[in-house]
Amino acid sequence: MDLKITAASPEQPAILLDLPWDVPLEEWPTEHLVALPRGISRHVVRFTRVGGQVYALKEVGEHAAWREYELLRDLARLDVPAVEPVAIVTGRRDAQGEELEPVLITKHLRASMPYRAMFETTMRPGTISRLLDALAVLLVRLHLVGFAWGDCSLSNTLFRRDAGAFAAYLVDAETGTLRPQLSDGQRDYDIEIARVNIAGELLDLDAGGFLHPSIxxxxxxxxxxxxxxxxxxxxxxxxxxxxxERHRIDARIRRLNDLGFDVAELQIERSPGGDKVTILPKVVDAGHHTRQLLRLTGLDVEENQARRLLNDLETYMAAQDDYDPEDPLSASQEVVAHRWLREVFRPTVRQVPRPLRNRMEPAQIFHEILEHRWYLSEQREQDVTLVAAAEDYVRAVLAFIPDPDAELDPEQDGDPHHRPEDEHTTGRRRGEEEDG
Incomplete structure (x- = not known):
């Protein structure tokens, strides 16, 4: 059997052909290798640089290689954080004609480190906490799409900073299975494996003198x-x-947003006691909110603004008698969205006196009024109307924001964009300022 490189991208085989595939990975000459931290593995794993890109190479049986390759491609389609599969090399033989195991090739995730390597260094408690949160988020995301890992450990999970946050990525999918949905028992078993593996690796690091005594x-x-x-x-x-009780719905959505997840669907349940709103969380892709809001309303805003506006729109939809997502004869999403635009968004923005409207864009004004209403509702433990929230926001917050087009008073010291703030001021969040 001749050497064969099967790749997801047509340009990959050519740049990979010059590697010494007739040599076992553990014997590759150093000029072909890149020294990067790696976890423990039952297989031989090496890193190489080709054409400016670093690749991870793993020798593994052919059936296992193909299985993992396809699973990684499935996870990529499902937008789950995992390494990117590149190719499988089969038909390998050494100089004596003896068969060598196939090699699975994946892209090395830039600026990443195995979780195991992170715990070999001294970390502050806050860093450890964020690492654990990121790993828990990865496991949840895998289970939400029906993927049971079967071998979660510190060695086969990569850590990387992601826009100021911590993110975890799956490296080894060899033992994984993908189903339409996981049962509670399947999830529990997967988490138990993770617990045992993680504790075991930490004990191994401790025995080697690499783990900080406080852990x-x-x-x-x-x-x-x-x-x-x-x-x-x-x-x-x-x-x-x-x-x-809109403020309770808002609080629930905010908790999900703070965890890094988004509410993409609200459902209505009819009951003898009146309408009930059921929130069904759903993970969505980057830019989802901007695209959806533009499609429904024509508003073209930043992602975080779009997410907040869509949360309000979804809550509004759930309260409309003529809208039922399960009834094809009810008003469409687009119809109700334009009603929201006409009856909620525009009147709220118009509540702001004209001289103050240029202090921030309409979507940001509406967003901040929604935040202000949420704060007032939580404070008073009852719903505050949007009209009342807008009036209070204009009086208590917006009036103190300097006009961005006004020249700075040469006698004024400090930040020209500073405004008096008290504990309930709901100005832009830091993340939204960074995102646009």
Whole structure:
């Protein structure tokens, strides 16, 4: 059998052909290798640089190689954080004609490190906490799409900073299975494997003198389970509220947003006691909100603004008698969205006196009024109308924001964009300022 490179991209085979495929990976000459930290593995794993890109190479049986290759491609289509599969090399033979195991090639994730390597260094408690949160989020995302990992560990998980946050990526999918949906038992078994593997690797690091004395290996393994269970419950439990209690719905959505997940669907349940709103969380792709809001309303805004406006739009839709997503004869999303634009968004923005409107764009004004209403509702433990929230926002917040087109008073010291703030001022969040 001749050497064969099967690649996801047509340009890959040519740049990979010059590598010494007739030599076992563990014997490759150093000029072909890149020294990068890696976790422990039952297979031989090496890194190489070709054409400016670093690749991870793993020798593995042909059936396992093809299986993992396809699983990684499936995870990529499902937008789950995992390494990118590049190619499989089969038909390898050494100089004596003896068969060599196939090699699975994946792209090395830039600026990433295995979780195991992270724990070999001294970390602050806050860093450890964020690492565990990121790993719990990865496990939840995998389970939401029906993927049971079967071998989650510190060695086959990569850590990388992601826009100021921590993100975890799957490296090894060899033992994974992808189903339409996982049962509670399948999820529990997967998490138990993660707990045992993580605690075991930490104990191994401790035995080698690499683990900081303050880290409790057993407790960290248990913490992963605790964080996973809390996140899974928060993401998947249906929250049913009376449709009139909008501030409770807003609070639920905000908790999900803070966890890095988004509400893409609200459903209405009819009951003898009146309309109930059920929130069904759903993970969505980047830019989803901007595209959806533009499609429904014609408003072209930044992603974080779009997310907040869509949250309000979804809540508004759920309260409309003529809208039922399960009834094809009810008003369409687009019809109700334009009603929201006409009856909610535009009147709210117009409540702001003309001289103050140029202090920020309309979408940001509406967003901040929604934030202000949420704060007032939480403070008073009852719903505050949008009209009342807008009036209070203009008086208590917007009036103190300097006109961006006005010249700075030469006698004024400090930041020209500074405004008096008290504990309830709801100006732009730092993340939204950075995102645009």
């Amino acid at each position: 409790d290996a057993i407790r960290l393994g248990e913490e992963i389970v605790d964080r996973y269970c809390s996140l899974w419950k928060e993401l998947t439990r249906p929250s049913v509220y009376p449709s009139a």
